[in-house]
Amino acid sequence: MVRIPSCDKLNLKRDLWTAEEDAKILAYVSKHGTSNWTSAPKKAGLRRCGKSCRLRWTNYLRPDLKHQNFTSQEEELIIRLHAAIGSRWAIIAQQLPGRTDNDVKNYWNTKLRRKLSEMGIDPVTHKPFSQILADYGNIGGLPRSTKRIGSLSRELKTSAYMKPEHHSNSAQGLVDLLTPSMLLPETGPVMDQSMNANVHQVNNNHPLNLLAQLQAMQRVTEASHCTFNEQIQPHFYTQSYLPSSSSSSSSSTTTVTCRNSSSTFSWQDFLLEDAFLPSEPQELENVGEFSLNQNGCQTENGISKEELNKERCDYQYNRFEATHCLVGNNDIEASSSSAENTFIETLLHQEDKIILFDFLNLLEEPLYQ
DNA sequence: AAAACCCACAACCGCGATCGG
DNA sequence: GCCGATCGCGGTTGTGGGTTT
Numbered sequence: 433m434v435r436i437p438s439c440d441k442l443n444l445k446r447d448l449w450t451a452e453e454d455a456k457i458l459a460y461v462s463k464h465g466t467s468n469w470t471s472a473p474k475k476a477g478l479r480r481c482g483k484s485c486r487l488r489w490t491n492y493l494r495p496d497l498k499h500q501n502f503t504s505q506e507e508e509l510i511i512r513l514h515a516a517i518g519s520r521w522a523i524i525a526q527q528l529p530g531r532t533d534n535d536v537k538n539y540w541n542t543k544l545r546r547k548l549s550e551m552g553i554d555p556v557t558h559k560p561f562s563q564i565l566a567d568y569g570n571i572g573g574l575p576r577s578t579k580r581i582g583s584l585s586r587e588l589k590t591s592a593y594m595k596p597e598h599h600s601n602s603a604q605g606l607v608d609l610l611t612p613s614m615l616l617p618e619t620g621p622v623m624d625q626s627m628n629a630n631v632h633q634v635n636n637n638h639p640l641n642l643l644a645q646l647q648a649m650q651r652v653t654e655a656s657h658c659t660f661n662e663q664i665q666p667h668f669y670t671q672s673y674l675p676s677s678s679s680s681s682s683s684s685t686t687t688v689t690c691r692n693s694s695s696t697f698s699w700q701d702f703l704l705e706d707a708f709l710p711s712e713p714q715e716l717e718n719v720g721e722f723s724l725n726q727n728g729c730q731t732e733n734g735i736s737k738e739e740l741n742k743e744r745c746d747y748q749y750n751r752f753e754a755t756h757c758l759v760g761n762n763d764i765e766a767s768s769s770s771a772e773n774t775f776i777e778t779l780l781h782q783e784d785k786i787i788l789f790d791f792l793n794l795l796e797e798p799l800y801q
Numbered sequence: 802a803a804a805a806c807c808c809a810c811a812a813c814c815g816c817g818a819t820c821g822g
Numbered sequence: 823g824c825c826g827a828t829c830g831c832g833g834t835t836g837t838g839g840g841t842t843t
Binding site for chain 2 (some may be wrong): 824825827828829830831832833834836837838841842
């Protein structure tokens, strides 16, 4: 079914807004508020659709909006949040008072994206182009990342639409979803408890300052005597919002330093460690959240999921094995064995695995936990 | 001077989610 | 529970002004 654009109905006006039209919108809002935009054109005497009126108000006429250029602090925050959560412009904009999602999106698309590209940083992955090229040869060795990506995506959405009684705003929800249980490998009850307690305390103190809360989580990590890379990095795009950490893939320990969010920053800060590839080969085994057991079925934190979905898992594995002639006991070996494949074949191989294993298991996870 | 190009940003489009009858 | 209306969001396009050739 072809959807008729709402503003095409009745041959409504669609070009730039005039000062006169803006004045009518302002008068309408002052009289009727912003609860019902459908009736706005008629009541305001405008030949626009309600949606167009709403956008004009939210993106331009709202009195709390800033119309000045973005500051370096705002720029920094946008980059860090984009690295952390991607193009969730509405959520990012909520961290920037007076800015709309449209503002942030336009600023990213016209300025920041190019700026990062010129620095040799891929604005999508926040990784150096050189590293992306280097990863080409390792693409078959991707550890399983379903838990992180799937949960993040779903929980982000949940947080964005969280009811008020649970979260006063989506920023709160976003911070809550970045709980240690997701950010960190479950290294033990002591660690988890201390992290949760501290994070909740942080949330109460600074419900709106997402970046501050993320940085506070970093401090908690320090206080817990765990190394930054070991605890967080393999599970999230941590380098994006914690850019001051100095890390070395060849070192077993990592020094973490905190910095004030208002301080100056280096573009190098926005380089992400590889979000998917462990720095050491043995970390492939340590990633652990979703690795394959000998039967090719997913395990979570060492607890087999077979009890929950053995039949389906076996079926999917057998189907996958029959299709792709798996060699060895896990898919990582199988992937590396396909090094002679073309790039496209390797990608298709990975996609099949995602569909056959990760996606089906993702569907089994309860939507709200 | 004028055409071509570039850039920033306003505005629109389409989709999914939510609401209310 | 169904369905149409509405809202909110991310992606995309259109437009006008500035710069370059």
